[in-house]
Amino acid sequence: MISALDHIEKAQEAYSLMDTEVIADKGIKEPELNPALLSVMVRFLDANKITCAPEAGNTMSDLEQRLADKSKKRRAVGNVVHLTDE
Incomplete structure (x- = not known):
């Protein structure tokens, strides 16, 4: 799962x-993560009760930081749709 996420992240960086x-x-x-693969990942994590929580004293884990960075980037761009007269 991490490999798939790393791969798509690198592809998105190259695209940018x-x-x-x-x-x-x-x-x-x-490049986007395949929605079916994302769904399988979420179901796997949920079925195995896998969660992500930083250690005590650690303000943010690596994954939490990556997600926060992506969220900031997405908010900066927003959902922009260019309209044309066509």
């Missing part, structure tokens, strides 16, 4: 570094 003209010309879409 690409030239916007290349993205537009070739119709490249931003």
